[in-house]
Amino acid sequence: MTFLKRSAAMIALAGMTLMPLSGVSQSYAHRHRRAVASQRARDHRHHTGAKIVVGSAVGGAVVGGLLGGPKGALIGAGVGAGGGAIANHVRVKKGVRARERREY
Incomplete structure (x- = not known):
């Protein structure tokens, strides 16, 4: 019984100890x-990704x-x-991180 x-x-x-951690993770998510x-x-509204990828492709084609x-x-x-696709991916990740920081 004691056991x-x-x-x-x-x-x-x-x-009770782990409950606050679940709230923090849900808030972050x-x-x-x-x-x-x-x-x-x-x-999507400004077609930013397409502009970056196509612009890089045109620049590469000119130089090539x-x-x-x-x-x-x-x-x-x-x-x-x-290269444009990689640059766009990095830009998107940076923008998401900046938006997350601004939401505090």
């Missing part, structure tokens, strides 16, 4: 989802065309588009 009471008390204590949605809405002719332009466009 059961002690076990029940320990479970209750553990539950909510703030993160809202920041991602806000960033995505702004980017000057250095290697038509084949170089094709390779440069691919490299530029890949």
Whole structure:
């Protein structure tokens, strides 16, 4: 009987101790989802991602065309588009983090 009471008390204590942590994680998750949605809405409204990727591809094609002719332009466009996609991904992550910080 004593073992059961002690076990029940320990479970209750553990539950009460861990309860505030679950609220913090839910709060962060909510703030993160809202920041991602806000960033995505702004980017879609202004076509930001497309502008970055296409602009990088055009720049790569121009440089590749000057250095290697038509084949170089094709390779440069691919490299530029890949670089633009990476740059856009980094920009989005940075924007989400900034929006999360502003929500305090």
